[in-house]
Amino acid sequence: MKVRHSDLVNAGASKRRLARQERDARRGRLGRRRYGDLVKRLGMVVRIAFEVGCIGSPFGLEGPLRYGIRGDLCRQGWTWTDADLMAREMMDDVFRALRITRPDWNEGQPEWVIEAGTLIERTRCVRCHAPLPEGHHKYCSHLCSTAHWMWLNRRKEASGDVAVMLAIRSI
Incomplete structure (x- = not known):
């Protein structure tokens, strides 16, 4: 059987579509507005802490914030894995909104x-x-x-x- 390029492209697009749907389903559990508000507030906390000098890097609060978000979601009935994924996505969106890129190794x-x-x-x-x-x-x-x-x-x-x-x- 011959595999066409379009089949490979469609398979990749299908995987991306599924990943996006899973991410949106997780966010949907929080609600789009609540998710956006949380990202905005977390961004303010990170920005202010960095500007004041409480943290040496914009990533200085990533661990504690991710831990706190994950814990709150688990107490609301989320599984640990889903809560951790949501906390990671939330922190990624915070850094994206602040235009912060993670340094390489x-x-x-x-x-x-x-x-x-x-x-x-x-x-x-x-x-x-x-x-x-x-x-x-x-x-x-x-x-x-x-x-x-x-x-x-x-x-x-x-x-x-x-x-x-x-x-x-x-x-």
Whole structure:
């Protein structure tokens, strides 16, 4: 059987339509007006807290707000999964309304904000914390350098359960 391009396009459109219908059904349980009001108020809270300096990043309240929304929805009879999805969608809409884009993984790393030419005085290896030998600036050996690079690369490319396990092990 020959698969046509239009069949693939229709299948993709169908998946998007189903996802949109599921999202709208969840929002429908809250009511369109109530949902919009909540997003607007949450946006004001995030904006004011950031402007005043209570949080260092617009994402600083994301966890507590998501936790609070999810808890309230669960107390109203929502399942945990549906409540969590709704809280995530709500926070995504808050950030979208505030025109805040989430930085990628690399931008969240300390090395990203170090300007060119800025030297960091290191006395210990980044990976194993052993004293740095003369002439070494970040790693004590080629082995530590390679192992650390591999570990960072694995974290960057991880997804799903693997990402969770790597995060738990790094604590």
